[in-house]
Amino acid sequence: MNKDNKYIISLDNVSIGYNKAKPVLSNINQKAGKGELIAVVGSNGTGKSTLLRSIAKLQDTLSGNILLKGKKLDLWTRTELAQNISFVSTELTNVNNLKVIDLISLGRFSYTNWQGKLKENDKNVINKSIKKTGLENYKNRFFNNLSDGEKQRVMIARSLSQDTDLIILDEPTAFLDLPNKYNIVNLLFELTRTENKTIIFSIHDLNIAIKEVDKIWLINNNKIYEGSPEDLILNNTFSNIFANRNLSFNVKTGEFKSPVNADKDICIRGRGISYEWTKKAMERLRFTTECNKNTKIIVEVIDMDKKTEWHISNKENKYVCKSIYELSLILREIIKS
Amino acid sequence: MKVKVYTRYFYLFTLLIVLVLLFSFLDLYFGSVKIPLRDVFSILLSAESEKASWVNILYEFRLPKLFTALLTGSALAVAGLQMQTIFRNPLAGPYVLGISAGASLGVAILVMGFSSVIVFTGISFMGNWAIVSAAWIGSALVLFLIFIISLRVRDIMTILILGILLGSAIAAFVSILQYFSDESMLKTFIVWTMGSLGGVTKSQLLVLTPGIIIGLIISLLSGKILNVLLLGESYAASMGLNVKLARFVIFISTSMLAGSVTAFCGPIGFVGIAVPHIARMVFRTANHNILLWGTLLLGALLMLIGDIISQLPGSQNTLPINAVTALLGIPIVIWLIIKNQKLSSLM
Structure with missing residues (x-):
């Protein structure tokens, strides 16, 4: 047949x-x-x-x-x-x-x-x-x-x-x-x-x-x-389709992201799981994490024995946060001012 | 586990059959003329009694009425079950297709539409065969319309709504006829809408019985179809059911059942809506091979009880059967709704 x-x-x-x-x-x-x-x-x-x-x-x-x-x-x-x-x-x-x-x-x-x-x-x-x-x-x-x-x-x-x-x-x-x-x-x-x-x-x-x-x-x-999903990612089918929808498709992770505001950049320093999730949190809050010369805000993720601290510094001030939630609140304040 | 379920069904069916027999006997016993129990027995066995009138009453009146009650009760209940399943609606009943509306239109046109001379000579000449035929023609016309619609319409809910709308439109037309007719005609029509089991004669029983028996046989053979329709028509079609043929078969048997009853006894309400729910509650199953038989027996039983109540044992008066079945059926439906809190969980 x-x-x-x-x-x-x-x-x-x-x-x-x-x-x-x-x-x-x-x-x-x-x-x-x-x-x-x-x-x-x-x-x-x-x-x-x-x-x-x-x-x-x-x-x-x-x-x-x-x-x-x-x-x-x-x-x-x-x-x-x-x-x-x-x-x-x-x-x-x-x-x-x-x-x-x-x-x-x-x-x-x-x-x-x-x-x-x-x-x-x-x-x-x-x-x-x-x-x-x-x-x-x-x-x-x-x-x-x-x-x-x-x-x-x-x-x-x-x-x-x-x-x-x-x-x-x-x-x-x-x-x-x-x-x-x-x-x-x-x-x-x-x-x-x-x-x-x-x-x-x-x-x-x-x-x-x-x-x-x-x-x-x-x-x-x-x-x-x-x-296959990977083919569609590699030949940019997804990126092209979602480009005009206020959504960006991350070719690296195969995930969708909301659009980011390029002039809000943050430098994150640290390592391990806390670092990865801090980075995700920043993306959720529409920050980029390119960390170039012009970046004014720096977040240091410091893993200690039983807890993690986040140290934020910009030109004027320094803050210490005990959670990502606290960090996000302070970042909002900084951006506003 | 399985064995236990089946013995439960066995006991329930035995109980129901015993109850139907018991109430059948009570139905023969109660009436405006008091016949002692012993004589009822002996008349049934030998057709003889010291009083010829008692034999007459039993054979010419009470026995036909008993058979009519058994047939109409089971017919309406089974028709109601089929309609609830195919429309997946707990408030559907034997009349949702517009059968009773069609019948009432036929009777209304006969009784009120023609001049009184024709009607009264007609009715006296043909007995109530004239009314029966008018009801038949009316419901057949409405069914024909519904069939044509159902061949063209994909969604079964649309058919339900069209059936209800058609029924309402016909009711409006009937009320116009009522408005313009004189008192005696109006009364003839109103009495017909109240329903009656006692008006069916022996010769009419010969027409009513085969109509209902054939309808019941078709229903009892379609258990498998009804089971698969529980999941809706899309699922049923995907599992290999010929949905249009199934609709046709179920509509045919429903119209034979409800149509015959309405033609001979008038529209008898709420048996068809309430009994399937009672059957589901008693048998706690969704399997129509069980439910159909359970509904059939419970329908006969409820109609017998209704008939006995309508005789008002101990008095000379009788109540219209339609009112009695409504007063019996509505509290049951209300109780079911309140017990289940929401209507959608009934089915």
Whole structure:
């Protein structure tokens, strides 16, 4: 067969959206291989959800072809599709009286008979999904009593029990706190390695995406830029895109920064962890830390046995601070005067 | 763990069946004519009694009424459960699709729209078949509209809102008809809206029964579909459900259930909204293969209780069944809402 077969999903000149005259995105030619973790990033309204829903065939494309394992999506039956692509949405469903294990079992919908009776094989797949997602102790709890992070984990377990090669998640971390965000993305990473699943998900937190995924599809100005996170950093895709947004992208650390005020420079002297965090604090307060000849303010970080002191000096005065917070207050005073 | 759950279901179902049988018997016993318990038994077993009128009362009146109560109760409750699940809304009921509004429009046009001569000769000629047919045609028209909408509209919530709006528009039209009609017609119509289990004759039961039985069979077979719809239509579609077909099947069975009941007994409220909640609370499950049966039995039971209350045991008067079911159902819904604090946690 053709070489597209090695891709789980490939988009061939696809345009998506709701209105032929005004497509949300067009000329999409992305491909996803087996076992890849792909993050779709982009601002609100750039078409991330539309793209993901189109790939999952939850909505139709405007033109072009989406191929699943080399065969057009339209040529697969409903049941075959459900056994090849599963979907997790950002919405945290509210269902009372529904046990975690029963919800996960719903993933077997396309495999069971009209009654929905679970056979031995179905039960094995369900148990494996529960194990993979670390939900053994939640099996018999009611879904509604879980935290948001646990709920999303259950929804992922449900998609695993659907036993598909491709899993699509539309902002699975949107309502989660930071540790849970990392947890979920880490779980997705694990699934691509241990289960060889192809996972495509959208996420707003670029910092997480950069640290975890194999490939990023970055949507900007109706175009999709593709590459590993590092490639996109090295070829300046990120810097170019975020240049005009009052945000700067630090090529060295792969992090975003707020713009700095170049004429507020500070010299920091010191070493170790206290030095690193003092530097971060200065950046947070919109100082640069270039430390050139014209720099008037000098901060010395002095690590002592059990405590750390910060000595500030400018032309006129000297101050001693016992915490970074105190330091920041004094710096504000100095700048004002 | 699992075994324990299933024995719990077994006990609950046994209890419910026993209660339905018990209340069925009480329903036969209570009435404005007092028939001693022993005679009720012997008439049921042998169709004979010292008083021919008692046999008549039981066979021509109370037994048909009993079957009507059993059928309408389970039909409305199951229809309500289906609507709550597909619309994911705890206040949805069998009438959200506009079925009762359509039926009332049909009856209103029949009773108040034509000149009184046609109506009274018509009603005396056809019995209340005329009203039944008018209600059927009315609700069928509204359903046809909803079906067309549901084929075009992607979002199920839009259908819910359109159904409610359509219902309100029809109600407005009906009130215009009421405003311009004379007293006797108005009374005929108002009495119809109050609902009645006793008006269904034996021959009408022959039409009502298959309609409801077919509706119930379709519902009881669609447990798996309803289960997967709990997560919403997007999820259901991604798991392989043909959403439009599922909507079609569920709307068909709901209209057979609620449509038949409304045509023969008038709009009977709140059974369809309250009973599914009671079933969820009693069975503590979201599995429709259990809930559908539980709702069916609880619906029959609640309607029997309603019917017994409406007979006002010991008195010659009866209350309209619609008022009784509302007064039974509303406190249950209120209690559930207060107990759960918020509506969204009901389902």
